Amino acid sequence: MRVRVPILYGPCETLAESSGTSIVPALLRATPAAPVHLDHWAVRYPTHTADVASVIRQMTHHRLAGHPLAGVFHWSGNEPHTKYTLGLLMARILGVDPEALRPDDAPAPGAPRPRDAHLDTSRLDALGITPRTPLEPALWAILAQSRDR
Numbered sequence: 001m002r003v004r005v006p007i008l009y010g011p012c013e014t015l016a017e018s019s020g021t022s023i024v025p026a027l028l029r030a031t032p033a034a035p036v037h038l039d040h041w042a043v044r045y046p047t048h049t050a051d052v053a054s055v056i057r058q059m060t061h062h063r064l065a066g067h068p069l070a071g072v073f074h075w076s077g078n079e080p081h082t083k084y085t086l087g088l089l090m091a092r093i094l095g096v097d098p099e100a101l102r103p104d105d106a107p108a109p110g111a112p113r114p115r116d117a118h119l120d121t122s123r124l125d126a127l128g129i130t131p132r133t134p135l136e137p138a139l140w141a142i143l144a145q146s147r148d149r
Helices: 024-029 049-064 083-094 122-126 135-145
Strands: 002-004 036-039 072-074 101-104
Touching: 002 049, 024 036, 024 083, 036 083, 072 122, 083 101, 083 135
Parallel strands: 002 072, 036 101
Antiparallel strands: none
């Protein structure tokens, strides 16, 4: 039994630890005259680390109750964001001028990736395993706790 997850965010010692918040230092330095360019092509589904822990705990309870679980299970948040829209959300929380962010609409170079990387969570949904932390209030709490802002 394995669980596959996408871009993670959650409480951390430094914002660079989380791919979801690693753009904050660039946002804080950005100005309309020297903007930060963020990917606005690939759609991601930020997933809170506490939700992943809850999913694993619930899967373990199912298995211990005698319900076999086999194969790969997918889990993700359900709010679609590009790095640009996630950046805009964090800019609003941090008081950064949104004009200091610029969307980059081209696919990233390198290995081809799907435009929308939403994972199919239907196997876990069918088991009633559905914790999903709303993104914006969680980011408010994470960014308020951060020591490296």
